[in-house]
Amino acid sequence: MSSPIDFYFDFSSPYAYCASTRIDALGAEFGREVRWHPILLGPVFKQMGVAPLIEVPIKGRYALHDFARTAALFDIPYAHPERFPVATIGAARAMLWIDARHGAAKAREFAHAVFHAYFAAGQDISQPEIVLAAARSAGLDAEEVAQGMQQEDIKAALKSGIEAATARGVFGAPFIFVDDEPFWGFDRFDYIRKWLLRRGQGAAA
Amino acid sequence: MSSPIDFYFDFSSPYAYCASTRIDALGAEFGREVRWHPILLGPVFKQMGVAPLIEVPIKGRYALHDFARTAALFDIPYAHPERFPVATIGAARAMLWIDARHGAAKAREFAHAVFHAYFAAGQDISQPEIVLAAARSAGLDAEEVAQGMQQEDIKAALKSGIEAATARGVFGAPFIFVDDEPFWGFDRFDYIRKWLLRRGQGAAA
Numbered sequence: 001m002s003s004p005i006d007f008y009f010d011f012s013s014p015y016a017y018c019a020s021t022r023i024d025a026l027g028a029e030f031g032r033e034v035r036w037h038p039i040l041l042g043p044v045f046k047q048m049g050v051a052p053l054i055e056v057p058i059k060g061r062y063a064l065h066d067f068a069r070t071a072a073l074f075d076i077p078y079a080h081p082e083r084f085p086v087a088t089i090g091a092a093r094a095m096l097w098i099d100a101r102h103g104a105a106k107a108r109e110f111a112h113a114v115f116h117a118y119f120a121a122g123q124d125i126s127q128p129e130i131v132l133a134a135a136r137s138a139g140l141d142a143e144e145v146a147q148g149m150q151q152e153d154i155k156a157a158l159k160s161g162i163e164a165a166t167a168r169g170v171f172g173a174p175f176i177f178v179d180d181e182p183f184w185g186f187d188r189f190d191y192i193r194k195w196l197l198r199r200g201q202g203a204a205a
Numbered sequence: 206m207s208s209p210i211d212f213y214f215d216f217s218s219p220y221a222y223c224a225s226t227r228i229d230a231l232g233a234e235f236g237r238e239v240r241w242h243p244i245l246l247g248p249v250f251k252q253m254g255v256a257p258l259i260e261v262p263i264k265g266r267y268a269l270h271d272f273a274r275t276a277a278l279f280d281i282p283y284a285h286p287e288r289f290p291v292a293t294i295g296a297a298r299a300m301l302w303i304d305a306r307h308g309a310a311k312a313r314e315f316a317h318a319v320f321h322a323y324f325a326a327g328q329d330i331s332q333p334e335i336v337l338a339a340a341r342s343a344g345l346d347a348e349e350v351a352q353g354m355q356q357e358d359i360k361a362a363l364k365s366g367i368e369a370a371t372a373r374g375v376f377g378a379p380f381i382f383v384d385d386e387p388f389w390g391f392d393r394f395d396y397i398r399k400w401l402l403r404r405g406q407g408a409a410a
Contacts, residue, residue: 048262057253058376062387073399171263182267187392194278 004033008165008175010041011092011125012085014067014078015186017115019174021076024108026189030196032178036099036108038092039162041085041173048171052085070186077120086118086126089158090149094131096157097148098140109138209238213370213380215246216297216330217290219272219283220391222320224379226281229313231394235401237383241304241313243297244367246290246378253376257290275391282325291323291331294363295354299336301362302353303345314343 005027009016027034045052054060064080071078091114099107113134117123123130131149132142148154165175169182176183176192179199183192210232214221225241232239250257259265269285276283296319304312318339322328328335336354337347353359370380374387381388381397384404388397 048264050261050264056255058371058374059253059255062374062376062389065387066389069400070396073396073403166263169263169267171267182270184267184271185392187390187396190395191275191278191392195274198278 002030002032003179004035006035006037006177008037008039008170008173010039010085010173011088011111011114011118013041013173014080014119015070016174017078017119018070018074018076018186019176019189020111020115022074022186022189023174023176026192029193036095036104036111037161037165038088038095038111038158039165039170039173040089040092040158042087043162044166044171047166054084071119077116079120079122081118081122081124083124083126086124088125090128091125091131091134092158093154094135094145094149096161097151097154098135098138098145100154100157101144101148102140106138106140110135110140113137207235207237208384209240211240211242211382213242213244213375214378215244215290216293216316216319216323218246218378219285219324220275221378222283222324223275223279223281223391224381224394225316225320227279227391227394228379228381231397234398241300241309241316242366242370243293243300243316243363244370244375244378245294245297245363247292248367249371249376252371259289276324282321284325284327286323286329287327288329288331291329293330295333296330296336296339298354298359298363299340299350301366302356302359303340303343303350305359305362306353307345311343311345315340315345318342 005023007019007023009020023034041052053063068078068080095107095111098110114125114131117130117134118125125131128146132146135145136142168177172184174186176188178192178196181195210228212224212228214225228239246257258268273283273285300312300316300319303315319330319336322335322339323330330336333351337351340350341347373382377389379391381393383397383401386400
């Protein structure tokens with residue numbers, strides 16, 4: 001088994017949402033597990049001194065169009081959220097707790113539910129009750145999750161996870177590492193595939 | 206014949222260079238002509254209040270890596286220029302004059318030579334002699350081009366071409382319009398293909 005693929009995302013990123021629907025299949029194509037890492041882009045953008053994408057003049061308008069188009073081209077259900085972007089610290093902490101307590105598969109199931117709630121079902125995932133509904137839909141005890149996501153060690157884990165991500169060069173989402181090769185964006189999936197194919201053939205990438 | 210594809214680029218953009226090697230083939234796949242529009246990104250970035258890509262912290266370092274990797278993955282010769290980015294106003298004006306005087310095919314031949322000089326042959330295309338050498342390699346009279354690119358109407362044409370581009374929503378390079386649908390980036394070629402295929406089938410994009 002080759003080393004796992006690392007997948008960094010913010011629950012508020014449309015391209016990360018698209019990536020979340022495809023990343024495990026991509027990993028499976030090449031016999032790679034995928035490790036999911038929820039992060040927050042706010043602190044990352046602050047460190048870089050850049051504005052959130054949709055706040056950039058001209059480019060922001062294009063981005064809004066491209067979000068929906070990208071989803072449509074890949075047959076991914078998409079309804080641009082009324083409030084966008086929103087705080088995802090609760091969802092990220094909940095995922096980390098679920099991962100620690102119930103394992104990666106359950107955490108992933110929860111993550112899919114959160115992404116779907118925000119980008120397909122028109123729900124505001126900055127609201128704790130929406131995060132807990134996602135947990136419930138993944139078969140988890142909402143009470144337990146509500147308590148878990150407040151734990152100090154979970155808060156610390158998210159903080160240190162974001163620090164580790166930026167130290168590794170993460171500056172956006174989705175951000176993917178394959179054997180330390182960095183790929184930014186859902187539009188890099190074909191590159192990842194090409195890169196893995198060449199690597200498999202022993203060619204230089 | 207369907208309406209032409211519009212291809213906007215700055216000669217100093219690595220992704221535009223990559224796009225320049227593929228755009229005509231893409232157009233041909235769908236029976237579309239491609240109109241090449243040299244622009245300058247400097248004024249565009251100023252209008253948006255953003256920094257050139259490689260000056261953005263963290264992201265800039267990734268970009269440098271991604272330029273070379275993108276070229277390698279698509280088997281495009283690439284050597285990152287020692288001076289980067291450089292002023293491309295001379296090359297852009299020369300191309301507009303060649304287009305006006307000798308037609309689009311000759312202008313394109315010149316454009317390929319300029320891109321190659323900068324991104325494959327290690328030549329500084331901000332220097333007039335390099336621009337003229339590219340003209341010569343396209344079978345043009347260098348003297349004539351040197352005079353042509355200084356003409357006031359050519360200078361005005363570049364200025365108004367950039368204004369028209371930004372008015373249309375261009376904020377980076379390569380920037381491509383297919384039937385007024387905007388696509389930004391070499392990494393959107395697959396989207397263009399998917400979009401044209403769906404359009405061909407009459408499906409909503």
